[in-house]
Amino acid sequence: MIAAAGIDVLQPRHLKDALIMLRVAADEGRPLVPLAGGTDLFVTLNAGQKPAARYLDLWRLDKLRGVEALGRRRLAFGGLATFTDSIESKAVQKRLPILVDAARQVGGVQIQNRGTLAGNIENGSPAADGVPVLMAADARVVLRSLDDERAVPLAEYYTGYRKTVRRPDELIVRIEVDVPEGGQRFEKVGTRAAQAISKVVMAAVGHRVAFGSVAPIIVRAHKLEAYLAAGGRDIGEAQRLVAEDVTPIDDVRSTAEYRRRVVANLVAAWVPSLDKRTATR
Amino acid sequence: MKKAKTKTNAKAQASAKAQANTKAHAKKKTKAARSPKITLRLNGKKAAVAAPPMKRLLDTLREDLGLTGTKEGCGEGECGACTVLVDGAAVNSCLVASCQVDGCDVQTVEGMARGNAKVAARLHRLQRAFLEHGAAQCGICTPGMLMAALALPKRATLDEIRAGLAGNLCRCTGYMKIYDAVAQFLDGERR
Numbered sequence: 001m002i003a004a005a006g007i008d009v010l011q012p013r014h015l016k017d018a019l020i021m022l023r024v025a026a027d028e029g030r031p032l033v034p035l036a037g038g039t040d041l042f043v044t045l046n047a048g049q050k051p052a053a054r055y056l057d058l059w060r061l062d063k064l065r066g067v068e069a070l071g072r073r074r075l076a077f078g079g080l081a082t083f084t085d086s087i088e089s090k091a092v093q094k095r096l097p098i099l100v101d102a103a104r105q106v107g108g109v110q111i112q113n114r115g116t117l118a119g120n121i122e123n124g125s126p127a128a129d130g131v132p133v134l135m136a137a138d139a140r141v142v143l144r145s146l147d148d149e150r151a152v153p154l155a156e157y158y159t160g161y162r163k164t165v166r167r168p169d170e171l172i173v174r175i176e177v178d179v180p181e182g183g184q185r186f187e188k189v190g191t192r193a194a195q196a197i198s199k200v201v202m203a204a205v206g207h208r209v210a211f212g213s214v215a216p217i218i219v220r221a222h223k224l225e226a227y228l229a230a231g232g233r234d235i236g237e238a239q240r241l242v243a244e245d246v247t248p249i250d251d252v253r254s255t256a257e258y259r260r261r262v263v264a265n266l267v268a269a270w271v272p273s274l275d276k277r278t279a280t281r
Numbered sequence: 282m283k284k285a286k287t288k289t290n291a292k293a294q295a296s297a298k299a300q301a302n303t304k305a306h307a308k309k310k311t312k313a314a315r316s317p318k319i320t321l322r323l324n325g326k327k328a329a330v331a332a333p334p335m336k337r338l339l340d341t342l343r344e345d346l347g348l349t350g351t352k353e354g355c356g357e358g359e360c361g362a363c364t365v366l367v368d369g370a371a372v373n374s375c376l377v378a379s380c381q382v383d384g385c386d387v388q389t390v391e392g393m394a395r396g397n398a399k400v401a402a403r404l405h406r407l408q409r410a411f412l413e414h415g416a417a418q419c420g421i422c423t424p425g426m427l428m429a430a431l432a433l434p435k436r437a438t439l440d441e442i443r444a445g446l447a448g449n450l451c452r453c454t455g456y457m458k459i460y461d462a463v464a465q466f467l468d469g470e471r472r
Contacts, residue, residue, distance in 0.1 A: 004332075
């Protein structure tokens with residue numbers, strides 16, 4: 001059990017109030033930690049890992065809920081859009097079906113009901129399942145502070161292991177995706193289908209491809225992508241290039257060697273499907 | 282989800298207002314947020330409880346509200362033993378801050394049976410199905426299984442039952458008896 005009594009929580013009802021609180025706390029040098037569904041945060045709290053002293057509960061900011069479809073290809077996920085929201089959204093099912101696949105494999109229903117895409121991004125786990133999909137789809141993270149709003153490409157959002165470009169006075173208010181053309185593919189390799197943290201995740205949209213659990217952060221495979229974009233389709237060469245894009249390690253879930261092998265196998269299975277007209281899922 | 286009120290005017294207003302309000306505003310909010318009283322609908326009845334905001338819903342239910350039917354298994358969102366329904370949706374109560382259920386409708390296993398639960402006839406139909414199928418052995422997963430099953434759509438297929446209960450681990454039954462019980466219950470609900 002956690003020593004909950006000593007933990008401060010601010011519970012704004014309006015986004016503006018939340019942004020003011022973030023600004024004040026940042027100026028005081030005691031940044032607030034945003035709390036959404038709590039599915040990652042409470043795991044560390046329950047494990048007795050030192051909690052940050054103060055939290056900003058976002059759960060009442062109803063304006064951040066839900067998924068919007070704009071135009072023919074755009075999706076806008078609110079800062080509190082959950083995995084369940086993505087699973088149930090007709091627009092997501094149609095435009096970015098691999099996000100539905102990924103969301104269904106995040107924990108069980110209980111986690112999907114609480115966990116948010118923004119939380120999945122900000123938590124910064126290299127094993128996040130939703131992030132590779134959004135990254136392969138060229139998603140932008142919209143950060144808002146009291147007096148500014150900026151959109152950062154998700155592929156440039158991480159600066160290191162669990163480190164992001166978000167300033168302490170900023171909040172993820174939206175995630176925007178203009179889904180690129182092309183077939184979509186999502187592969188999660190884990191110990192079992194549900195409730196497993198990934199050993200390797202691959203998500204691809206057209207020739208854009210992102211990998212999880214194979215580097216300190218989720219990564220786009222730039223070398224492989226450049227080769228494929230130029231029309232290269234040799235599997236051996238694709239495997240050689242992707243090996244330069246990833247830097248897996250040994251950890252509790254798997255070994256670096258296994259991960260390299262699986263990445264190569266996933267690429268070998270994916271590349272031949274690239275030029276087929278129908279989406280490969 | 283509104284687009285940002287953009288550009289200079291709104292920007293200037295925001296920062297001026299912020300400068301004027303920030304301290305007082307934040308102080309006021311901080312104080313309000315510390316107020317420990319949480320009110321909710323619990324198993325259909327109004328309830329109020331004083332609990333630290335970041336106390337796990339699981340602990341508030343068990344320690345402060347006396348509802349020990351909800352079990353703790355892993356404490357990290359893997360096993361589903363602590364599943365309860367918040368506004369009808371299954372959640373792991375070990376991962377929910379008590380302050381986040383203020384104003385919500387919370388259902389626990391205690392809300393299922395009518396009156397004296399020792400009388401089988403008063404059990405919820407889903408509980409009776411569990412009894413009839415031998416869907417419980419050691420029983421620690423059972424309250425969570427029941428709550429997760431209650432959240433399933435009435436038309437759930439066997440695959441959907443499996444997916445809906447994928448976040449609930451049972452180390453005794455091998456799951457088949459549980460699926461059978463849930464399928465029978467849903468079948469009855471459809472009639």
